[in-house]
Amino acid sequence: MSAPASHDTYVMEHDHRKLGIWIFLASEVMFFGAVIATFVVFRGRSTSGPDPREVLTLLVPTIMTLVLLTSSVTMVMALQAIQGGNRTRMWQYLVATCILGLVFLGLKATEYTHLFSDGITPSANIFGSVYFLTTGLHAAHVIVGIIWILAVVAKALRGGFSAENYLPVEMAGLYWHFVDLIWVAIFMVVYLTDQLKFM
Amino acid sequence: MTTQVATLPAKPREYTGVMSWLTTVDHKRIGLMYAIASMFFLLVGGLEAEIIRTQLAQANLKIVNPDLYNQIFTMHGTTMIFLAVMPFMAGLGNYFVPLLVGARDMAYPRLNALGLWLFVLAGIFLNSSFFLGGAPAAGWFGYAPLTSMQYSNTNGVDFWIWGLELLGVSSITASINFVVTIIWMRAPGLRFNRLPIFVWTNLTTSFLILFAMPSIAAALILLFLDRHFGTFFFDSSGGGDPLLWQHLFWFFGHPEVYIMILPAMGIISEILPVFSKKPLFGYTAVAYSSVAIGFIGFTVWAHHMFAVGMPPAIDAAFSLASMIIAVPTAIKIFNWIATLWGGSINLKTPLLFAIGFISLFIIGGLSGIFLATVPIDFQVEDTYFVVGHLHYVLFGGSVFGIVAGIYYWFPKITGRMMNEKWGVVHFILQFVGMNLAFFPMHIVGILGMPRRIYTYGANLGWDTINLIETIGAYTIGIGILIFLYNLIQSWRSGAVAGNDPWDGDTLEWATSSPPPAHNFEKIPVVTGRRPMWDVKHGGQKMDYAVEPHGFHMPPPSIWPLILSFGLMILMFGMIFGVIPLVIGLVIFVAGLAGWINQPAI
Amino acid sequence: MHSSHKIPLNKILLAIASLSVLALAGCAGSPTMISPASENAGMITNLFFILFAIAVVVFVIVEFLLFYSVIRFRRKSTDGMPEQIHGNTKFEIAWTAAPAIVLAIIFVLTWQTLSALAALPTDSLKITVTGHQWWWEVSYPDLGVLTANEIHMPVGKASTLTLESKDVIHSFWVPELGGKMDLIPGHTNRMWMRPTQVGQYHGQCAEFCGTSHANMRFEVFVDTPDQFDAWVAAQKLPAVTPTTDLAKQGAQIITTAGCQACHSINGVSAMIGKVGPNLTHVASRQQIASGLLDFNADNLRLWISNPPAVKPGSMMPKLALTPDQINALVAYITSLK
Secondary structure: OOOOOOOOEOOOOOOOHHHHHHHHHHHHHHHHHHHHHHHHHOOOOOOOOOOHHHHOOOHHHHHHHHHHHHHHHHHHHHHHHHHOOOHHHHHHHHHHHHHHHHHHHHHHHHHHHHHHHOOOOOOOOHHHHHHHHHHHHHHHHHHHHHHHHHHHHHHHHOOOOOOOOOHHHHHHHHHHHHHHHHHHHHHHHHHHHHHOOOO | OOOOOOOOOOOOOOOOHHHHHHOOOOHHHHHHHHHHHHHHHHHHHHHHHHHHHHHHOOOOOOOOOHHHHHHHHHHHHHHHHHHHHHHHHHHHHHHHHHHHOOOOOOOOHHHHHHHHHHHHHHHHHHHHHHHOOOOOOOOOOOOOOOOOOOOOOOOHHHHHHHHHHHHHHHHHHHHHHHHHHHHHOOOOOOOHHHOOHHHHHHHHHHHHHHHHHHHHHHHHHHHHHHHHHOOOOOOHHHOOOHHHHHHHHHHHHHHHHHHHHHHHHHHHHHHHHHHHOOOOOOHHHHHHHHHHHHHHHHHOHHHHOHHHOOOHHHHHHHHHHHHHOHHHHHHHHHHHHHHHOOOOEOOOHHHHHHHHHHHHHHHHHHHHHHHHOHHHHHHHOOEHHHHHHHHHHHHHHHHHHHHHHHHHHHHHHHOEOOOHHHHHHHHHHHHHHHHHHHHHHHHHHHOOOEOOOOOOOHHHOOHHHHHHHHHHHHHHHHHHHHHHHHHHHHHHHOOEOOOOOOOOOOHHHHOOOOOOOOOOOOOEEOOOOOHHHHHHOOOOOOEEOEOOOOOOOOOOOOHHHHHHHHHHHHHHHHHHOHHHHHHHHHHHHHHHHHHHHOOOO | OOHHHOOOHHHHHHHHHHHHHHHHHHOOOOOOOOOOOEHHHHHHHHHHHHHHHHHHHHHHHHHHHHHHHHHHOEOOOOOOOOOOOOOOHHHHHHHHHHHHHHHHHHHHHHHHHHHHHHOOOOOOEEEEEEEEOOEEEEEEOOOOEEEEOEEEEEOOOOEEEEEEEOOOOEEEOOOOOOOOEEEOOOOOEEEEEOEOOOEEEEEEOOOOOOOOHHHOEEEEEEEOHHHHHHHHHHHHOOOOOOOOHHHHHHHHHHOOOOHHHOOEOOOOOOOEOOOOOEOOOHHHOOEEOOOOEEOOHHHHHHHHHOHHHHOOOOOOOOOOOOHHHHHHHHHHHOOOO
């Protein structure tokens, strides 16, 4: 994956996919930047409805963060496995990553249910709108990530990937880490600053 | 366990006829289809313009009712920006960036095709709104809360939302392709400071798209949620703010205009040296200025919002940034003139349009300074002064640049020359028509005429000027029709062009017209900014790269088209309900699965 | 062979310039920013003319250089390869510095004028303008006056406008009296004006606000202090009681035909609607339907009979009224001076 090798040879590279993913993720950063900025701008501007500080808890989101961080670790382990030629270990770690992702989503679902029962919905007030927007878009990205990883698993089970050929795994990993990082940002902005009053 | 490597199919699937076009991943064919589709939408947008100008030719006319008028001016702007100018630039870039950098194709051929089909289908999707409940009628800029369900209760705005989302995805995929191609696939010796300016501007434009489009993508989602899920993002009654829309929109919207002008500036920078027989004056300054315009372009967005009531210090900051961006623009203009100065100027049609571009852009740039001057903007903002300004830079700038590029590169694409006489007629009509249509707009704006009005009172003194503008618009229309005629006739029976009809400087002229599918028989080794000039006039011998693994061209693929089609149906589903939603999703997933399973190489 | 290419561009530009002057001179009836009638508008116009002068100079120089270079260096058959000049650092510095300096000057002037415009006067007449689709609600909170689509101001005195909106974004613009300012739901914007000439000045909404954006017009009357006081005094009176039979009929109909749902008339207990303009002194206004029609009996009849036909999209509906009922209404409304 390098620039033309020497002064007079040229190889038509077909595998520039990693740079492509990085660029795509840069674009996604701008997207979530706009979304999180929207959240910050509307902080404290609800004209009715419960105050988020009364309704948001810190325990479940903290567990969610730990779950997602762990899933990034399993993702790294999967990549290391295939770099060492171990396809079985790789897809096992990938499945673990998916399971952790599903746990994350499950916990999010319980949080949403709890909020609905407290009267916070997207159409309740501006806090509800921005909260569900931010976490919802992130959850959508997690879902896409899980499907992506499962597609990689499917290919692995059919014998794809090796110590020389693992770029799609790396790409899925980059995306997954990105989704994790975005969650950390959301966790800090939405939960920590409210709860710990870091205004 | 055996290691299975992605293998080449025994014999790549070959298609003929229409199917070969629908499945192509060849950047040249894709570029050509981009251009042809853009031309079609340019005509649609042009028809909308003629209707607008007819309605405004005199006071109190009733050619169209205000609801239809508002749909037409909304679609005129949306079409010209997203379905004509941007895809034209993507098309010319698609065709020529690989040739200019000495590559055989773009980095991601199937992604390239995806961008094309998403654009074409999104254009169809958007325009179908006219027949499915009404086109969007809230302006191309769609300010909240006018776009809310309460004040825009037809499907129009929803078509606008999802059409733009599709187009955004198309643009982002194309940009990823350009960046990776330019960074990784240059011919040996083609250092960054030897890149053709058209490639520099494409690179900068691609980064602008990547960092600006997400803002409008987010804003459109917020708008959709407000319209259909009762959220409050732009609704002040629940704590939201209509100004959030404006900030998110213009954070995209301002870089958007640089997205539209930078490639045109690149085209001009290619044409001037060839037709002056001199190198581009101040290459480094021009390259740096292009990048600078890109960067500064992200800091000026709120100059579209001077009258919303922001604190004066904020207004002043954006005013300053807007003036600063005039400096790199001026640098380019002076360098272009210096390129012509002392040259041996070949006044053929490509150069006519290039000169037209510069002269018109000077005017557009100057009127821009008026707009950057906040107190003056308080008067002329949202008037025909702005309409005049924007058409000088977008029509006089972008469209003249595109047309110049077409005249310049038509021989390379088709192997035939365009008719020079008709080219001159077209130029005269377009140049004169342009000034007749748009210069008086500055005046009538100063005389108090706001924009986006379907009619005006008879006692306000705006009639005569509007009539002149309408005549100018019709003149442009005739010019465009002559252009079309020239294009079609020349393609059929124009004089044979040969490899290098203009005595060009850059690599695209090193290969046949049209180029073979693989672009070059052998990849040249580049030793300067004007590789072809060096060989023909500089006494150098062209060296060629060794390709140790040979090369093979990427196989065709139907999956980008299918995936795009699925997305389009899905968008219909966002408006009309579950059935198209599910059908679209199924087709999308099928397209994705087929794509993933097809070997990349 | 190429002489047919010689386009008289200079001639075209000259034609455009003369056309412009002609157009400007001939359109004395237009609400134009270049004939300011207030102190604040005057500041803007001064800045405009400075910029215009600079722009003309730059335009002439740069366009001349462009066209001269093309004409002077036109290819001749005797041409060899021209000198292959790649650049000149001194020139680059010069044409970077020159625009930068000019723009710096313009920015300083911008900042000065902007600061002056932003400084709201401490003592001024307070006027609140609220935008609706597609009419202007005008009130003078300190004076107890409520009207619509027509503003009166005393000459020589500052007025501060408070701008709000009931629905979508509108923009308040009277070119001869000042720059524009948006009316945004959920926001309150303020601007000041100090008119210097008595007269009538045209205004229009300057932010696209829907179907009849083009029809959302208004007039500003700058009065002498006496005229202004007289106007205020008349506006504060309750509505005239009708004297003729036809007008009395109209006074009855207006409270029951549906008008009462939207309109208010001071002193008439049944007329307290807030959705449409206050009609107490509607007959004292020069126009109806937000600047679309001059106020007279015929136009009033036209308007009441079918408002959406006059102002498309209008929320004032076409009521099921007989011609007699309309005549009665017209008789009553024309009495509401």
